[in-house]
Amino acid sequence: MSDDKNKDEVLETVSDSDDKKEFEDICYICRRPESKAGKMIHLPMNSNICICSDCMQKSLDAMNNSNFNYSDMMNQINMQDLFAMPPMMNNFTGDPVPKSQKIKKKKPKEEQKPLIDLKNIPAPHKIKAQLDDYVIGQEYAKKVMSVAVYNHYKRVATNTQDDIEIEKSNMLMIGPTGSGKTYLVRTLARLLNVPLAITDATSLTEAGYIGDDIESVVSKLLAAADNDVEKASQGIIFIDEIDKIAKKKNTTSRDVSGESVQQGLLKLLEGSDVEVPVGASSKNAMVPLVTVNTRNILFICGGAFPDLENIIRERLNKKSSMGFGADLNDKYDNVPNIMDQVTIEDLREFGMIPEFIGRLPIIFTLQGLTKDMLVKILKEPKNAILKQYQKLLALDEVDLEFDDGAIEAIAEKAIAKKTGARALRSIIEDFMLDIMYEIPKDDNIGRVTITKDYIEHTGGPVIEMRGTPALEEKHQV
Known part of the structure; x- marks a missing residue:
């Protein structure tokens, strides 16, 4: 019988030590955890109640004050926890409320792997x-x-x-x-x-x-x-x-x-x-x-x-x-x-x-951009400017194409502005404004081809309606 009792004491001690490792105490008054408030003071009458040093100091200062009202203090004390009465039941889960409010300790940060291997x-x-x-x-x-x-x-x-x-x-x-x-x-x-x-x-x-x-x-x-x-x-x-x-x-x-x-x-x-x-x-x-x-x-x-x-x-x-x-x-x-x-x-x-x-x-x-480089910038990169506008119009189920003369005209205008590749976007925005505005009005438009005349303001773009043999053949392929 005594051996069983010793085993129970040992198990209880081990569980208490594990509990202390996994959880941290919370101040009974300010509800701050031990990681924030510092080391806790456990009341001798019940080890489940602990108070941080700040709240203990404030309590002592208040008690030394002549205007301190002891009846108000007694009304605020939770007598159930104070005298270790049977635990109440949680209204939401039905589980017993623990004698001490504890939260799990934060796990120490794992060693970070180097960013560059x-x-x-x-x-x-x-x-x-x-x-x-x-x-x-x-x-x-x-x-x-x-x-x-x-x-x-x-x-x-x-x-x-x-x-x-x-x-x-x-x-x-x-x-x-x-x-x-x-x-x-x-x-x-x-x-x-x-x-x-x-x-x-x-x-x-x-x-x-x-x-x-x-x-x-x-x-x-x-x-x-x-x-x-x-x-x-x-x-x-x-x-x-x-x-x-x-x-x-x-x-x-x-x-x-x-x-x-x-x-x-x-x-x-x-x-x-x-x-x-x-x-x-x-x-x-x-x-x-x-x-x-x-x-x-x-x-x-x-x-x-x-x-x-x-x-x-x-x-x-x-x-x-x-x-x-x-x-x-x-x-x-x-x-x-x-x-x-x-x-x-x-x-x-x-x-x-x-x-x-x-x-x-x-x-x-870095070298200044030439006309040939600007032409390649318009067409070749994965996120080329022309590809971006083609994707925008593809969402409206419209094909957008640029002939070689139009692309060269855009590059020449960019060189005249002397601001490098930054000028390409502003030039394209200028002549694409009307196209982006008018195309959503007509669902029958199937393809728009930008020409050199349109870039130089001497003509307009070539617009093809849905049902055109060449357009239908392309979509079938």
Whole structure:
């Protein structure tokens, strides 16, 4: 008999210990769990009732108050729990109400798997092949970015397994507006499935001045990673319009949006611990802060760098001399793709400080878009603009086609606007407005063909009704 009793005591002790591991106590007064309120004080008369230290202190302070009403306190006490009376039944489930209100303890977070696995990193030629499906031209830029990103994430995955520490491969992209800088980075981040933050350098100022602080670029990356610090610390930050923070020349005022911003970005590019607010763009007392390490964040900076061509030409023309074999002073005035000959000295002359350029070891240029490239952009990518409009009209069961003359006319208009690929959308929206408005009126329209005359406003589109032999034959095929 005594052995059975000892076994029951042992089982009860084990169950109590398991219960303590699985559940956490709740304060009888404020109903806060132990994880929020801290260690609980168990009343000696009944171990099922516990009170947090804050409520106990408030109770003692109230009792010491001369205006304290003891009758009100007794009315608020649950006598059933206090004297361990038989439990009441739950009105909803019919189960007995437990003597102590407890909640399950939160399980500790499992060790997160690394975001980038060395075996799953695609090789540079595979990255470039994927970029080719979305980006037309810019072969050199796609090749440089593929190798740089591949090496960067190999560095992240290996996490310096030996004494040889691999430095970051931050990039600087130089190219005219509309050449695809932002689109390249956005496509690259989508293919790699890593968080991406795109920010504009024009809004950045030195800390304490009107504008965004330097750390706001990391805040945007944290938001893009759903406030996951581990995921954000391995993402990509693209800072556009980086040429706008060049050092101002011939100024007597403090350069809070130029050289000062470059100085502030140095620690981010190199790698440091940065405190950023969660769910907000600025620090204040009401917003919690988290620490993000930028050591494994890949920074890509891009800018058009206007007037940089003149600096390059001026440097090259200095080599000219006098005599029969001398170079002409205007030899480099009409050289195509002169931006390819940019050097670090040219960027310093433009206004970028040496420390900033030194933290961007990979510098490459993008070419301006030609007519042939614009024609391919309209037709060949997976999400080409013409394919988007064809899909829109296909939802109305209407075929949309463009003849070759129309596509070339669109490309010529885009070149005249001098805004690169951005001009294509506005041009197409202009002449597609009437078509998108009129087609839903008539259910008999089966095909619309855009011609060169319609683009140049000298004619109209070719409209074919349903029942046309050629149209019927196409749908049967």
